[in-house]
Amino acid sequence: MLRAIQILGSSPSSSGCFSLPHKLKKPHSNFSLISRKPIEATVPNLSRAHSLAFQFRQGCFFRAFQMSYHHSESTLDGGSPSSSSSTSIAIQSAGSTRKINFCQWCGGPTKHEIPDGEEKARAICTHCGKITYENPKMVVGCLIEHENKILLCKRKIQPSYGLWTLPAGYMEIGESAAEGAIRETWEEANAEVEVQSPFAQLDIPLIGQTYIIFLAKLKRPHFSPGPESLECRLFALEDIPFDSLAFSSMLVTLKLYFEDKKVGRPKFHYGIINKRPGTSPSEIHAYTLDHHLKC
Amino acid sequence: MLRAIQILGSSPSSSGCFSLPHKLKKPHSNFSLISRKPIEATVPNLSRAHSLAFQFRQGCFFRAFQMSYHHSESTLDGGSPSSSSSTSIAIQSAGSTRKINFCQWCGGPTKHEIPDGEEKARAICTHCGKITYENPKMVVGCLIEHENKILLCKRKIQPSYGLWTLPAGYMEIGESAAEGAIRETWEEANAEVEVQSPFAQLDIPLIGQTYIIFLAKLKRPHFSPGPESLECRLFALEDIPFDSLAFSSMLVTLKLYFEDKKVGRPKFHYGIINKRPGTSPSEIHAYTLDHHLKC
Numbered sequence: 228m229l230r231a232i233q234i235l236g237s238s239p240s241s242s243g244c245f246s247l248p249h250k251l252k253k254p255h256s257n258f259s260l261i262s263r264k265p266i267e268a269t270v271p272n273l274s275r276a277h278s279l280a281f282q283f284r285q286g287c288f289f290r291a292f293q294m295s296y297h298h299s300e301s302t303l304d305g306g307s308p309s310s311s312s313s314t315s316i317a318i319q320s321a322g323s324t325r326k327i328n329f330c331q332w333c334g335g336p337t338k339h340e341i342p343d344g345e346e347k348a349r350a351i352c353t354h355c356g357k358i359t360y361e362n363p364k365m366v367v368g369c370l371i372e373h374e375n376k377i378l379l380c381k382r383k384i385q386p387s388y389g390l391w392t393l394p395a396g397y398m399e400i401g402e403s404a405a406e407g408a409i410r411e412t413w414e415e416a417n418a419e420v421e422v423q424s425p426f427a428q429l430d431i432p433l434i435g436q437t438y439i440i441f442l443a444k445l446k447r448p449h450f451s452p453g454p455e456s457l458e459c460r461l462f463a464l465e466d467i468p469f470d471s472l473a474f475s476s477m478l479v480t481l482k483l484y485f486e487d488k489k490v491g492r493p494k495f496h497y498g499i500i501n502k503r504p505g506t507s508p509s510e511i512h513a514y515t516l517d518h519h520l521k522c
Numbered sequence: 523m524l525r526a527i528q529i530l531g532s533s534p535s536s537s538g539c540f541s542l543p544h545k546l547k548k549p550h551s552n553f554s555l556i557s558r559k560p561i562e563a564t565v566p567n568l569s570r571a572h573s574l575a576f577q578f579r580q581g582c583f584f585r586a587f588q589m590s591y592h593h594s595e596s597t598l599d600g601g602s603p604s605s606s607s608s609t610s611i612a613i614q615s616a617g618s619t620r621k622i623n624f625c626q627w628c629g630g631p632t633k634h635e636i637p638d639g640e641e642k643a644r645a646i647c648t649h650c651g652k653i654t655y656e657n658p659k660m661v662v663g664c665l666i667e668h669e670n671k672i673l674l675c676k677r678k679i680q681p682s683y684g685l686w687t688l689p690a691g692y693m694e695i696g697e698s699a700a701e702g703a704i705r706e707t708w709e710e711a712n713a714e715v716e717v718q719s720p721f722a723q724l725d726i727p728l729i730g731q732t733y734i735i736f737l738a739k740l741k742r743p744h745f746s747p748g749p750e751s752l753e754c755r756l757f758a759l760e761d762i763p764f765d766s767l768a769f770s771s772m773l774v775t776l777k778l779y780f781e782d783k784k785v786g787r788p789k790f791h792y793g794i795i796n797k798r799p800g801t802s803p804s805e806i807h808a809y810t811l812d813h814h815l816k817c
Contacts, residue, residue: 327626331645331654334624334631344749347694350626359626361695364657365732399642400656403725403794404732405813424817425792428720428734430698437660437699439723454639495790495817497720499698518700522719522790 326350327359363435366476367407368395369443370426370484371418376461377481378450379468380415383457386508387473393440393480394418404439412443416459418450427483427496429476429516438476442493464488475500475511494521621645622654658730661771662702663690664738665721665779666713671756672776673745674763675710678752681803682768688735688775689713699734707738711754713745722778722791724771724811733771737788759783770795770806789816 326339327350335354342349342358350359370393371378379391394415398407405422412420420443429438450459462468464485472478479500487493498519506513621634622645630649637644637653645654665688666673674686689710693702700717707715715738724733745754757763759780767773774795782788793814801808 329624329626329629331622331624331626334629336629337626360692362657362659363693363695365660397655398658398732400658400730401727403727403813404723405725405792405794406727422813422815424815425723425790428699428723430700432696432698432701435695437693495720497700499700518698518717520717520719 327361330355330357331359332357361435363430363432363437365398365404365407365437365439366395367398367404367411367439367441368393369408369412369420369422369441370480371412371420371443371445372423373445373448373461376463377467377484378416378418378445378459378461380452380456381458381460382455382473383452384455389457390471390473391468392473392477395438395440395477398439405441408439408441408443413453415453415456416450417453418459419446420444421446424493425495426493427480427498429479429496429498429500431476431500431502433502436476438480440480472511475502475514478511479514479516496521622656625650625652626654627652656730658725658727658732660693660699660702660732660734661690662693662699662706662734662736663688664703664707664715664717664736665775666707666715666738666740667718668740668743668756671758672762672779673711673713673740673754673756675747675751676753676755677750677768678747679750684752685766685768686763687768687772690733690735690772693734700736703734703736703738708748710748710751711745712748713754714741715739716741719788720790721788722775722793724774724791724793724795726771726795726797728797731771733775735775767806770797770809773806774809774811791816 327337330352333355335352337350338353339348339350380394381391382388394412396411398404409420412418422441422443424442426442427440452459467481483496484493499517501515501517503513622632625647628650630647632645633648634643634645675689676686677683689707691706693699704715707713717736717738719737721737722735747754762776778791779788794812796810796812798808
């Protein structure tokens with residue numbers, strides 16, 4: 228189940244070999260630029276801009292890939308209480324707009340200070356002293372190839388109701404990324420798959436999410452909509468509904484796959500998706516793919 | 523800072539193309555096999571067993587890689603309160619031995635039930651209804667190549683004080699995996715690096731951790747021990763201290779790199795590290811690497 232959503236974005240950064248200047252050593256230092264009201268963000272009518280650049284270094288391709296695109300506005304809605312809750316956690320963690328107030332183990336109130344030996348403020352329990360750490364979450368999914376087509380699911384839940392996605396969702400404690408991707412495919416498309424190879428890792432730092440996508444095959448040619456899908460369908464490459472996809476991460480994944488297939492077999496991709504500042508979650512084309520490594 | 527530790531393990535599973543039977547669709551159903559006292563686990567004197575098998579499918583290598591090894595016992599110690607706390611979270615989440623008792627937002631007591639539309643029990647606040655989700659954490663690090671040598675750090679903190687590791691630690695909210703790996707390298711080795719390419723994703727389901735390791739280069743040939751390191755040193759491949767490494771994840775990473783370098787340039791690896799049941803965290807050789815995908 229994909230409760231993940233993608234909101235707003237930080238400024239695009241440079242591409243190529245990837246290193247940080249000293250001033251960026253503290254990853255949260257630039258968060259004052261983030262809107263405090265991401266959900267209600269309005270839609271600037273951005274003009275389309277699209278540039279590509281390739282470099283080859285150290286046996287891997289490095290690529291700068293920038294795109295923005297005007298798109299219709301929609302209101303973010305987590306749907307059920309559970310999905311809403313989970314969604315809120317991601318937003319608040321990334322933007323630090325709301326803090327953890329209580330210790331989840333003893334219930335004591337927390338203080339927000341930098342612990343000894345660390346560099347970042349944490350939620351420290353004033354009763355038991357335990358620290359609640361917040362870390363990025365992994366969203367795992369499958370890009371399923373079958374007879375030169377790709378399996379997509381039309382979402383039956385918010386956000387992005389009625390839009391197309393790869394089967395994907397949050398990785399659970401106790402499973403591997405591949406197991407999670409297989410489980411999500413079963414839940415969303417009633418399809419049994421074999422994972423064939425890793426295809427992409429796409430970080431979205433602003434919302435504290437990392438997408439891990441595997442190439443997979445159907446074990447048998449059966450699939451049908453799960454409870455969170457309106458429809459599941461195989462699409463030929465030229466028919467992929469790029470204008471009706473649910474998330475930027477899915478758009479990036481499918482574009483990378485499409486481009487790989489044009490020149491040969493799929494590679495493994497690493498990249499960072501930075502959404503354009505001031506855009507809404509539904510503007511899935513308003514992003515830059517930075518520090519793209521292909522090998 | 524690497525507060526991560528690796529404990530115990532589930533049963534080794536089969537290798538090859540990776541799919542789940544229906545009975546494994548719920549990833550937590552087999553956790554009753556896990557010891558309730560992982561920290562105090564004793565050390566069976568396992569005999570060394572080492573087998574390799576290769577298959578080639580769909581353009582990727584699939585490999586079964588099994589090894590166990592007797593090793594000295596040590597007691598797990600999280601060191602500072604903060605690291606101990608973080609460590610405990612990981613252990614308890616994976617084994618479900620202790621539950622989240624309070625809502626971190628409103629402080630209300632939680633109930634542990636399966637929410638509507640989900641399949642797994644969650645901590646649901648009895649006051650505000652919010653759900654606290656627990657998800658695996660990412661540990662990010664760099665495998666730094668310099669003049670055909672590899673940079674390792676000798677740990678100045680527990681666990682695994684005095685043992686060697688790649689610079690690595692928990693990925694933070696607000697940064698990408700590559701940024702996190704660069705930050706950790708700066709913190710632990712005072713070294714500025716450029717990330718060159720992704721090298722490995724290694725899941726450790728039992729403790730809810732995923733290691734993301736990048737190949738990197740020194741921007742300048744300067745490094746020195748950070749506050750958590752006793753020493754930083756460049757090792758030629760043949761001098762890597764395989765018997766004095768801090769974690770199974772580092773052993774696997776360095777073995778994969780070593781083997782790649784023998785036959786050409788490094789590839790990208792995905793795999794699942796399953797520790798042998800009944801072994802202690804310090805038994806870094808007591809694991810199986812399952813579902814290894816190399817591409």
